[in-house]
Amino acid sequence: MVERRRPLAVKEAIERVMRYSVLGEKEQVSLRESYGRFLAEDLIADHPVPPFDRSPYDGFAIRSIDSKLASTDQPVEFEVIDEIGAGSVSEFVLGEMQAIRIMTGAQLPNGCDAVVMLELTKVFEKEEKVFMSIKRPFNSGDNISFEGEDTPQGSTLVKKGAYITPGTIALLATFGYATVTVIKKPTIGIIATGSELLDVGEQLVPGKIRNSNSFMIEAQTRRSGAEPIYLGKLMDDIDECYEAIKNALSNVDFLITTGGVSVGDYDYLPEIYKRLGANVLFNKVAMRPGSVTTVAEYNGKLLFGLSGNPSACYVGFELFVRPIVRSYLSSEKPHLRKVTANLGKDFLKANPFTRFVRGKLSFAKGELIASPVGLDKSNVVTSLAESNAFIVLPGGTRGFQTGDQVDVLLVEEQIGSEISWAESFK
Amino acid sequence: MVERRRPLAVKEAIERVMRYSVLGEKEQVSLRESYGRFLAEDLIADHPVPPFDRSPYDGFAIRSIDSKLASTDQPVEFEVIDEIGAGSVSEFVLGEMQAIRIMTGAQLPNGCDAVVMLELTKVFEKEEKVFMSIKRPFNSGDNISFEGEDTPQGSTLVKKGAYITPGTIALLATFGYATVTVIKKPTIGIIATGSELLDVGEQLVPGKIRNSNSFMIEAQTRRSGAEPIYLGKLMDDIDECYEAIKNALSNVDFLITTGGVSVGDYDYLPEIYKRLGANVLFNKVAMRPGSVTTVAEYNGKLLFGLSGNPSACYVGFELFVRPIVRSYLSSEKPHLRKVTANLGKDFLKANPFTRFVRGKLSFAKGELIASPVGLDKSNVVTSLAESNAFIVLPGGTRGFQTGDQVDVLLVEEQIGSEISWAESFK
Numbered sequence: 125m126v127e128r129r130r131p132l133a134v135k136e137a138i139e140r141v142m143r144y145s146v147l148g149e150k151e152q153v154s155l156r157e158s159y160g161r162f163l164a165e166d167l168i169a170d171h172p173v174p175p176f177d178r179s180p181y182d183g184f185a186i187r188s189i190d191s192k193l194a195s196t197d198q199p200v201e202f203e204v205i206d207e208i209g210a211g212s213v214s215e216f217v218l219g220e221m222q223a224i225r226i227m228t229g230a231q232l233p234n235g236c237d238a239v240v241m242l243e244l245t246k247v248f249e250k251e252e253k254v255f256m257s258i259k260r261p262f263n264s265g266d267n268i269s270f271e272g273e274d275t276p277q278g279s280t281l282v283k284k285g286a287y288i289t290p291g292t293i294a295l296l297a298t299f300g301y302a303t304v305t306v307i308k309k310p311t312i313g314i315i316a317t318g319s320e321l322l323d324v325g326e327q328l329v330p331g332k333i334r335n336s337n338s339f340m341i342e343a344q345t346r347r348s349g350a351e352p353i354y355l356g357k358l359m360d361d362i363d364e365c366y367e368a369i370k371n372a373l374s375n376v377d378f379l380i381t382t383g384g385v386s387v388g389d390y391d392y393l394p395e396i397y398k399r400l401g402a403n404v405l406f407n408k409v410a411m412r413p414g415s416v417t418t419v420a421e422y423n424g425k426l427l428f429g430l431s432g433n434p435s436a437c438y439v440g441f442e443l444f445v446r447p448i449v450r451s452y453l454s455s456e457k458p459h460l461r462k463v464t465a466n467l468g469k470d471f472l473k474a475n476p477f478t479r480f481v482r483g484k485l486s487f488a489k490g491e492l493i494a495s496p497v498g499l500d501k502s503n504v505v506t507s508l509a510e511s512n513a514f515i516v517l518p519g520g521t522r523g524f525q526t527g528d529q530v531d532v533l534l535v536e537e538q539i540g541s542e543i544s545w546a547e548s549f550k
Numbered sequence: 551m552v553e554r555r556r557p558l559a560v561k562e563a564i565e566r567v568m569r570y571s572v573l574g575e576k577e578q579v580s581l582r583e584s585y586g587r588f589l590a591e592d593l594i595a596d597h598p599v600p601p602f603d604r605s606p607y608d609g610f611a612i613r614s615i616d617s618k619l620a621s622t623d624q625p626v627e628f629e630v631i632d633e634i635g636a637g638s639v640s641e642f643v644l645g646e647m648q649a650i651r652i653m654t655g656a657q658l659p660n661g662c663d664a665v666v667m668l669e670l671t672k673v674f675e676k677e678e679k680v681f682m683s684i685k686r687p688f689n690s691g692d693n694i695s696f697e698g699e700d701t702p703q704g705s706t707l708v709k710k711g712a713y714i715t716p717g718t719i720a721l722l723a724t725f726g727y728a729t730v731t732v733i734k735k736p737t738i739g740i741i742a743t744g745s746e747l748l749d750v751g752e753q754l755v756p757g758k759i760r761n762s763n764s765f766m767i768e769a770q771t772r773r774s775g776a777e778p779i780y781l782g783k784l785m786d787d788i789d790e791c792y793e794a795i796k797n798a799l800s801n802v803d804f805l806i807t808t809g810g811v812s813v814g815d816y817d818y819l820p821e822i823y824k825r826l827g828a829n830v831l832f833n834k835v836a837m838r839p840g841s842v843t844t845v846a847e848y849n850g851k852l853l854f855g856l857s858g859n860p861s862a863c864y865v866g867f868e869l870f871v872r873p874i875v876r877s878y879l880s881s882e883k884p885h886l887r888k889v890t891a892n893l894g895k896d897f898l899k900a901n902p903f904t905r906f907v908r909g910k911l912s913f914a915k916g917e918l919i920a921s922p923v924g925l926d927k928s929n930v931v932t933s934l935a936e937s938n939a940f941i942v943l944p945g946g947t948r949g950f951q952t953g954d955q956v957d958v959l960l961v962e963e964q965i966g967s968e969i970s971w972a973e974s975f976k
Contacts (some may be wrong), residue, residue: 155750156780159769171754173931180859209786210858211746213757229746229858231757274924275932282935289962290769291934294860297762298931302751320637320655324581325728328597331639331657336723343585343716354582360635432636432655433606434720463913487889490955492916498700505599505724506701508717509708512965529916536715536964539938 129408135546140405145451148307158288158304162453167282170299172272177232180269184223185236191261199257239267285455287538307453309351313376314338316357318383337382337437344441348449362392383432393429410477414440434505439480457540460533467528468495474522482511494532512536555834561972566831567870571877574733584714584730588879593708596725598698603658606695610649611662617687625683665693711881713964733879735777739802740764742783744809763808763863770867774875788818809858819855836903840866860931865906883966886959893954894921900948908937920958938962
């Protein structure tokens with residue numbers, strides 16, 4: 125009646141999942157639609173930046189040599205022979221004691237080697253000609269943005285797999301990417317199981333709770349970069365579930381079920397895996413919460429059987445589903461970002477297994493502080509809203525105190541980590 | 551010809567903008583669509599959590615008093631009189647030496663005061679009845695999730711104005727929010743100005759650059775929580791611009807122009823503000839980059855005249871536009887989150903005005919480190935892609951060295967700050 129399961133180390137569990145990494149297909153989206161997607165190819169500079177020597181200020185282009193003797197007492201006068209708006213090019217070559225009025229961003233005229241800011245000049249007319257004078261000397265190269273000084277042509281500016289930020293968009297535009305090659309979002313089917321689940325709009329009745337996991341996982345799916353497809357809530361009926369799961373598998377890239385993975389009589393996902401002939405990678409992990417997390421593989425597709433407890437479900441998604449999604453999106457840093465922080469509050473409970481405590485990372489005077497949020501029980505949903513991190517407490521430890529150094533995984537960050545937390549862990 | 555402008559302190563500039571804060575209208579969206587939006591009302595618990603005393607494990611509900619004498623040598627036997635699936639309620643009241651099989655999440659039967667985990671029991675049949683035995687005593691309250699222990703009914707769980715995370719979604723579902731009241735996204739019209747601007751798909755020609763600012767600002771607008779409306783690229787023609795801006799103002803909540811705000815001859819936004827009869831809040835700020843940032847108000851609507859330089863434009867958006875958007879979205883923390891970090895690299899340049907250096911925040915052994923990214927010139931676009939923070943170096947300083955404590959503003963975070971960086975600054 126009761127299946128005995130051997131708990132697997134978190135590290136080994138993550139490794140088993142990652143062995144089934146596949147890279148998604150590419151697709152083209154318009155630059156405008158690319159925000160928040162993931163680059164499928166390196167972003168290459170198609171031209172040097174700046175593309176030509178240009179003026180970073182409004183002012184006058186001069187030959188620095190002509191300014192050598194300028195001083196407050198002896199201003200030097202230049203004849204203004206032309207003016208260049210941004211986007212225009214002067215046809216003049218600057219001669220001795222000549223200046224050309226130049227706008228911010230405009231290309232430098234030939235012959236000049238310095239720019240004087242408008243504020244430092246005095247402009248006046250003399251014999252129907254325009255002049256300007258300056259009161260100090262300038263050096264060759266002063267106030268010039270040189271061609272390629274920011275970026276030489278052909279350089280790789282952002283690596284594939286990167287999350288596209290507003291800054292990335294600016295680069296894509298600068299280098300002519302009117303369309304951007306991104307990885308097609310993988311689809312994740314989501315099935316909630318459990319006879320105790322009410323719809324969100326339903327009144328509570330004794331013994332029942334509202335289905336929160338599937339909505340939460342939909343949002344986690346979006347945050348991870350994938351597209352959720354909610355396939356419904358199933359009652360605890362094994363035949364119905366079997367059919368639903370089998371059908372879903374042909375329509376999605378990954379499948380998540382919540383609930384139904386405990387060792388209790390009503391938890392029949394193991395039976396469904398058996399009927400499918402799916403290869404169970406593991407069905408127990410040495411962690412809290414989420415020890416009953418089960419992952420199986422069927423024809424190369426992964427089925428994630430997450431716990432029905434909200435916190436366990438949440439943690440299971442971030443540890444096992446997120447990295448496989450990010451790796452599908454060609455990220456070289458698919459795992460949650462790991463940082464070291466000082467514990468902000470005592471956590472005295474024993475940790476028979478590796479514990480992922482919902483916590484909040486804060487900063488004080490250059491220091492990282494991670495504090496547990498609320499009660500740390502796997503069924504406590506309120507701690508999830510405040511939490512932006514997991515505090516990782518290794519199995520076999522107890523009695524962590526304020527100030528102790530702990531590993532922390534950041535869940536709201538787009539920056540990831542190459543290796544999973546567990547791999548760096550002894 | 552040249553207008554002399556008095557630079558305003560950053561703090562005062564932000565305050566002038568924030569005086570025009572308005573709160574947006576509410577709208578209802580489905581729970582599923584609420585991810586990434588901002589709560590318009592506090593999230594209240596409509597019932598206690600847990601809603602009833604329940605079992606956090608699969609196991610057996612017992613009366614702890616009956617287990618008092620249990621030991622490895624002398625297991626105690628209980629008769630199993632019923633079983634409760636998740637979502638069901640038992641009609642039995644537990645009597646002496648009786649147990650009820652209970653699934654994870656199910657409501658405790660009357661009479662019980664402890665739960666024994668399945669793994670710690672032995673189940674067997676005797677005289678056609680089912681029994682289970684245990685080898686150790688349990689205390690009253692063991693393995694029970696008590697009604698309301700997580701959250702009492704009526705408590706405020708998330709304050710209005712909060713960014714809706716997957717964790718918030720879990721709470722909204724738990725408390726029956728099938729629809730969520732959010733603030734309608736404000737619309738931000740975006741106009742790029744400048745004859746030097748090419749479309750992203752165009753080939754570079756001498757003197758011209760591709761329009762990157764408007765795409766970048768569209769993405770910053772989305773990140774801030776608003777909806778961008780790109781209104782096109784205008785040449786340096788004042789009548790055309792005037793008409794475009796006047797028309798735009800009646801169709802959007804905020805208007806951003808990029809370029810056209812310098813003191814050069816071709817920068818004619820000041821003239822347009824004059825024709826409109828707009829109230830110019832400031833047209834020069836004591837900061838780098840972005841000193842030419844101009845903000846005006848017309849019939850209560852704000853017009854942001856951001857610099858045409860990408861970095862200046864980027865900084866101007868985050869310092870002045872983001873907080874007004876977040877305040878529209880009812881956030882009590884509309885400004886960028888400020889942290890203190892240690893400088894990761896020397897920055898020796900003088901800072902005649904407050905400088906916002908594009909930087910990257912990283913963490914090492916519990917310490918926050920902020921390092922400048924790339925060249926720090928306002929026209930350098932490549933530094934923006936790598937940057938996730940601004941390092942703030944106060945005006946009148948110079949020669950910052952590795953390890954110096956600096957203020958850092960985080961641009962990729964949803965968590966904000968109640969007061970702007972500048973207000974906490976002397």
